[in-house]
Amino acid sequence: MSSSRAITLRSPSEDDVDVLFQIASDMTTWEERTEATPAPLNRDTFKARLARDDAQESGKSVRFVIDVDGVAVGSVSLFDFDELARHAEAGIALLPEARGKGIGTAAISQIVEFAFVRCNLRRVHLQVIESNVGAIRVYEKAGFMIEGRQRQHAWVRGKYEDIIVMGILRSA
Numbered sequence: 001m002s003s004s005r006a007i008t009l010r011s012p013s014e015d016d017v018d019v020l021f022q023i024a025s026d027m028t029t030w031e032e033r034t035e036a037t038p039a040p041l042n043r044d045t046f047k048a049r050l051a052r053d054d055a056q057e058s059g060k061s062v063r064f065v066i067d068v069d070g071v072a073v074g075s076v077s078l079f080d081f082d083e084l085a086r087h088a089e090a091g092i093a094l095l096p097e098a099r100g101k102g103i104g105t106a107a108i109s110q111i112v113e114f115a116f117v118r119c120n121l122r123r124v125h126l127q128v129i130e131s132n133v134g135a136i137r138v139y140e141k142a143g144f145m146i147e148g149r150q151r152q153h154a155w156v157r158g159k160y161e162d163i164i165v166m167g168i169l170r171s172a
């Protein structure tokens with residue numbers, strides 16, 4: 001990854017809907033991103049869901065667009081906050097052309113810093129299917145550790161796969 005690249009997290013805007021829709025409707029990575037049954041996605045339905053989620057999830061989730069040199073290439077979020085135990089789950093999704101370039105590692109590191117410094121969380125966790133070795137490598141580079149496994153928990157492209165549970169703790 002070039003050190004001159006500016007990888008930042010920012011609030012989503014109306015201009016990002018096309019990129020976010022492209023990611024959400026990508027059938028090749030559907031199972032990596034959602035537990036829902038794969039199905040074609042309508043742009044207008046997706047846009048309405050984004051608006052509804054923004055209205056309903058106020059304070060329950062935090063979503064950023066991943067921006068590289070002024071261009072949206074993905075999203076990263078924190079969700080399912082536990083206010084008492086001070087933890088949340090993280091999720092990330094990138095356009096295919098943004099993968100394998102260090103963008104995911106930078107974005108995950110930034111959302112973890114946001115979680116610990118700005119949200120005062122003590123733990124961030126995530127789930128990843130076992131065949132997504134690129135993502136597992138990204139999470140390990142960002143400091144996540146494998147904490148467990150849910151055996152044959154996900155149906156992915158015609159076969160069952162384990163879900164790997166990973167987490168990172170805020171240092172004292």
